[in-house]
Amino acid sequence: MTDTLIANDSTTTVNSADDSGIILGANQYGKAEVRVVKVTRDTARHEIEDLNVTSQLRGDFARAHLEGDNSHVVATDTQKNTIFAFARDGVGSPEAFLLRLAEHFTSSFDWVSGGRWEAESFAWQRIEAHGAGHDHSFVRSGQEIRTAVVVADGADRHVIAGLKELTVLKTTQSGFAGYPKDRYTTLQETADRILATDVAARWRYTSPEVDYNAVYENVRALLLEAFTEQYSAALQTTLFDMGRRVLERHPEIGEIRFSMPNKHHFVVDLAPFGLDNPNEVFYAADRPYGLIEATVTRDGLAPAPVAWEGIAGFC
Numbered sequence: 001m002t003d004t005l006i007a008n009d010s011t012t013t014v015n016s017a018d019d020s021g022i023i024l025g026a027n028q029y030g031k032a033e034v035r036v037v038k039v040t041r042d043t044a045r046h047e048i049e050d051l052n053v054t055s056q057l058r059g060d061f062a063r064a065h066l067e068g069d070n071s072h073v074v075a076t077d078t079q080k081n082t083i084f085a086f087a088r089d090g091v092g093s094p095e096a097f098l099l100r101l102a103e104h105f106t107s108s109f110d111w112v113s114g115g116r117w118e119a120e121s122f123a124w125q126r127i128e129a130h131g132a133g134h135d136h137s138f139v140r141s142g143q144e145i146r147t148a149v150v151v152a153d154g155a156d157r158h159v160i161a162g163l164k165e166l167t168v169l170k171t172t173q174s175g176f177a178g179y180p181k182d183r184y185t186t187l188q189e190t191a192d193r194i195l196a197t198d199v200a201a202r203w204r205y206t207s208p209e210v211d212y213n214a215v216y217e218n219v220r221a222l223l224l225e226a227f228t229e230q231y232s233a234a235l236q237t238t239l240f241d242m243g244r245r246v247l248e249r250h251p252e253i254g255e256i257r258f259s260m261p262n263k264h265h266f267v268v269d270l271a272p273f274g275l276d277n278p279n280e281v282f283y284a285a286d287r288p289y290g291l292i293e294a295t296v297t298r299d300g301l302a303p304a305p306v307a308w309e310g311i312a313g314f315c
Ligand SMILES: O=c1[nH]c(=O)c2[nH]c(=O)[nH]c2[nH]1
Pocket: 176, 187, 233, 234, 235, 236, 262, 290
């Protein structure tokens, strides 16, 4: 018979009857990547919402790990079914949908103290037919994938919105110069190069009252605007400018993190063929690539490490 003790943070379980010194640490579980598509068809003009949802519960699941007692284990199959059932009422926004799931699981089961809910969402656009958007035929539209994470930790709720794979390129108004030169440096300085990246950004809301869809569209527009409008002295400068614009315009966002590859485009030497190459023919290298990551935040903002746990690829 195992005597268990749950430590204060409810994630570390000490098996006190066992002197092996081996304990259960942090744990979470759930159903990953539930692909749910919701069609709203109240009228002939249908709407579509397309998500990939992951649900993970945190709380007292010690006895399942230590004793094979599943009395606290809300089945991952049940979590999957809950996602589909909740979609029956519509999604609204990925963030609002995940918040609903968080409320449901934490209020329905005493021992569920929190969890992590994540979504990717894929945009569809009406197919243009006879000068108008079709009622029920769509083409995948967004160049990017929208992302959302909700972390429930006791009574606290953390909401992180984001996007990834927003691929952008500009053919001029970018350079890179002034960097240190040592015996290994071969890179030539330039004031006119191609700048290309796949923007991945995640931003954390510090207010509970947010029109998530509207803010998403505006943040996306601000990121593109920053990429476009400013001469880029480095991808780092462009990244900070993107973040600064977002924080200036959106008081409900406390911090924004970026991870952006510098997708190098090398000018091809055409001299062997008797041709010049005034920045017109490039070799688009897929690897290696520079990888530029940074957080843009408000001075004095209280950090929220629990919100960011489990988000890979951002510093
Ligand atoms: O925008 C850039 N940032 C760098 O840090 C860097 N390093 C490099 O070789 N090229 C570039 N470009």
